[in-house]
Amino acid sequence: DFLKEIGIDGINFSIDTLDLREYFLLTQQDCLETVLDNLFYAYQLKIPVKINCVMDDTFHLKRLNDLMDLIKDKKIAVRFIELMPLNREQRNQKIKDVIKYLKEYPIQEYLDKLGNGPAHYYTIEGYAGYIGFIEALHYKFCHQCNRLRLTSTGKIKPCLFYEEMYDLKPYLNNEKQLRLHLEKAIKLKPKEHHFEENISYTRMNEIGG
Structure with a gap:
């Protein structure tokens, strides 16, 4: 309520999975339900919200499908973030697999801006929300950083x-x-x-x- 009162123009929630057990393993915190309660409450207050999901080596398509279900009837953007290869061991191809999988849906590039960040977005037929990708490696956005x-x-x-x-x-x-x-x-x-x-x-x- 306080954030709404002072006029905050958006909140990003970091949610890498909607599975309670996986969430605990990733964060060492048993608080997924609390995070989701706050997400939905902010959405109810009409504060623009986005979800950030980092695609590490444990990422799998069930996580993607769960997050897609979450935005089916809510105008929320889920951004899948390519794991930033800050060292040589961190490189993976997960984001390519997800994009290939999503092409089986009727997706369309969303050309309007959603904030000032580097994500590029898509809409999915039958879904109220947006799917976004932040690809530091495969979609180099340094020129607009x-x-x-x-x-x-x-x-x-x-x-x-x-x-x-x-x-x-x-x-x-x-x-x-x-x-x-x-x-x-x-x-x-x-x-x-x-x-x-x-x-x-x-x-x-x-x-x-």
């Missing part, structure tokens, strides 16, 4: 997949210098990632932010 990460240690990371970070802490009491160094970090944002070159990257849980 407008993201920076501020880490928990006060550093700006212009691209998740490069080691370069720029420390803003020394300038927090000087707005002019802070702006200058933030602009410098933005201008040094790499043109694109190079997953295909088998470079080893920092793991997400080491980045923070």
Whole structure:
């Protein structure tokens, strides 16, 4: 209710599975029902909601079908996120399998924007919701990326997949210098990632932010 009151314009829920046992194994938390209660309540309050589902090596088509059932009568976008290959062992082809499977349905590309993120969306005949894909590797979207990460240690990371970070802490009491160094970090944002070159990257849980 508070988030609705202050005018929040959207909430992303991370839900990789609707199976209670799998959810616990993935998250080490027995709270799927609580997450879904909040999802449906936000939807009831007309706060735009999206579901993010990371397609790791344990992903299977039942997860896809369960999430599709969830959006059959609700105008909610489910985004399937390609596992970001932050190290060489993390590469998989799950997203290709899902796209191939979905082509058996009457799907159509959705050309309007749903937010400012990199997902591309499809509608499915007979479904109120949307299916989206965020493919850092197979659908390279670096040219439209407008993201920076501020880490928990006060550093700006212009691209998740490069080691370069720029420390803003020394300038927090000087707005002019802070702006200058933030602009410098933005201008040094790499043109694109190079997953295909088998470079080893920092793991997400080491980045923070």
